[in-house]
Amino acid sequence: MVGREEQRAKAVERLSAHVLATGLSQTSLRQLASAAGVSDRMLLYYFSDKNDVLVTVLGSLSADLAQRLALAFPETQILPVSELAVRLTRELLSDNHRPYIRLGVEIMSAAARKEQPFMLLSEGIRATFIQWIVTRMDAPEGSDREAVAAILLGLIDGLVLIGACVEDDLVERAIETIPALVGR
Amino acid sequence: MVGREEQRAKAVERLSAHVLATGLSQTSLRQLASAAGVSDRMLLYYFSDKNDVLVTVLGSLSADLAQRLALAFPETQILPVSELAVRLTRELLSDNHRPYIRLGVEIMSAAARKEQPFMLLSEGIRATFIQWIVTRMDAPEGSDREAVAAILLGLIDGLVLIGACVEDDLVERAIETIPALVGR
DNA sequence: AACATAATGTAGCAGTTGCTACAAGGATAT
DNA sequence: ATATCCTTGTAGCAACTGCTACATTATGTT
Numbered sequence: 001m002v003g004r005e006e007q008r009a010k011a012v013e014r015l016s017a018h019v020l021a022t023g024l025s026q027t028s029l030r031q032l033a034s035a036a037g038v039s040d041r042m043l044l045y046y047f048s049d050k051n052d053v054l055v056t057v058l059g060s061l062s063a064d065l066a067q068r069l070a071l072a073f074p075e076t077q078i079l080p081v082s083e084l085a086v087r088l089t090r091e092l093l094s095d096n097h098r099p100y101i102r103l104g105v106e107i108m109s110a111a112a113r114k115e116q117p118f119m120l121l122s123e124g125i126r127a128t129f130i131q132w133i134v135t136r137m138d139a140p141e142g143s144d145r146e147a148v149a150a151i152l153l154g155l156i157d158g159l160v161l162i163g164a165c166v167e168d169d170l171v172e173r174a175i176e177t178i179p180a181l182v183g184r
Numbered sequence: 185m186v187g188r189e190e191q192r193a194k195a196v197e198r199l200s201a202h203v204l205a206t207g208l209s210q211t212s213l214r215q216l217a218s219a220a221g222v223s224d225r226m227l228l229y230y231f232s233d234k235n236d237v238l239v240t241v242l243g244s245l246s247a248d249l250a251q252r253l254a255l256a257f258p259e260t261q262i263l264p265v266s267e268l269a270v271r272l273t274r275e276l277l278s279d280n281h282r283p284y285i286r287l288g289v290e291i292m293s294a295a296a297r298k299e300q301p302f303m304l305l306s307e308g309i310r311a312t313f314i315q316w317i318v319t320r321m322d323a324p325e326g327s328d329r330e331a332v333a334a335i336l337l338g339l340i341d342g343l344v345l346i347g348a349c350v351e352d353d354l355v356e357r358a359i360e361t362i363p364a365l366v367g368r
Numbered sequence: 369a370a371c372a373t374a375a376t377g378t379a380g381c382a383g384t385t386g387c388t389a390c391a392a393g394g395a396t397a398t
Numbered sequence: 399a400t401a402t403c404c405t406t407g408t409a410g411c412a413a414c415t416g417c418t419a420c421a422t423t424a425t426g427t428t
Binding site for chain 1: 206207209265286289290292293294295296297299303306307310314324327328330331332334335337338339340341342343344345346348349350354355357358360361362364365366
Binding site: 186187188191222223225226229 | 374375376377378
């Protein structure tokens with residue numbers, strides 16, 4: 001016997017890697033169980049149901065990304081909108097972080113169709129991110145900081161979508177074009 | 185007897201409305217058949233297989249949107265980036281057109297996971313849209329017009345995602361903020 | 369009237385879905 | 399040693415998936 005909590009934690013770890021790599025479309029109970037290296041029966045022993053699995057795993061991934069971003073962008077460093085836009089976009093579209101954003105887009109897209117539990121998850125992701133941007137952004141006087149943050153977040157999500165289905169360097173060129181287009 | 189082609193066309197019409205309203209998650213053969221008002225057996229008589237149904241319906245919707253946009257933005261009218269950004273964003277996020285963009289986001293998100301037939305569809309959507317924007321955009325001298333168009337398209341897609349899971353007027357405020365942020 | 373062809377219904381197959389009933393192994397306490 | 403509980407496997411259910419075989423009705427052609 002190895003202990004239920006311990007096994008559960010190990011499952012979350014393996015499932016996080018699986019979901020990050022394959023997205024929300026490969027998340028039947030048997031697929032998840034196989035990725036976790038256990039039987040579907042045991043997965044439902046560790047978790048109360050499939051929803052519980054997804055919420056736990058996606059929550060864990062969300063925390064991971066927050067921690068990674070905290071490392072890359074210390075809270076003390078305030079940047080002008082244009083520079084923050086470029087650096088944040090480049091960081092989140094890098095191979096390191098793009099899988100997270102891609103997954104976030106899938107979650108938000110599912111939320112748009114009122115599917116549970118994605119509405120709750122996506123609302124949390126959005127709020128966290130906007131707040132995160134607002135605290136690190138040196139926006140012009142009197143501007144709607146949340147709105148500017150929404151534009152940035154939207155741009156990043158959108159570029160991930162575009163980059164997902166295209167072979168050439170269009171997205172990279174778009175990032176390079178941001179400074180000429182934004183602010184000043 | 186009513187004629188296969190005729191029935192098929194009627195089915196495409198009803199299915200377009202259904203897919204536009206409910207997205208890609210409600211597209212089992214039996215759900216589609218029910219939406220089209222026929223038996224699943226007949227749906228596979230009109231179409232060769234499920235893939236054929238989806239490609240036909242999504243292609244039809246894509247053509248619809250192109251026609252609607254051609255009406256709202258005549259090709260002869262060239263606009264500065266900032267103004268085009270605001271007007272296009274507002275138009276595509278309106279209740280009239282948001283379902284189309286939402287569906288487009290779903291298609292691109294599925295394409296990101298290498299699912300067929302969405303990769304082909306999404307590549308077509310992307311190329312059409314970028315080209316559409318480029319021909320109507322009065323971009324600064326020497327700028328990468330495709331890249332600017334990609335930024336616009338990305339922003340629109342991203343704002344649709346954000347707006348899908350939020351109650352307040354954040355997206356509307358974001359649109360209003362675009363002119364202060366872009367160009368000049 | 370005979371016949372080919374087009375159109376439609378009934379029934380089902382093999383595979384997947386989320387989930388559960390039941391029983392058996394193993395550890396621990398008494 | 400007995401009883402108890404934690405852990406795990408086997409088997410399966412009812413619903414759904416895409417799709418098909420087969421039979422039947424209509425319709426037009428000769």
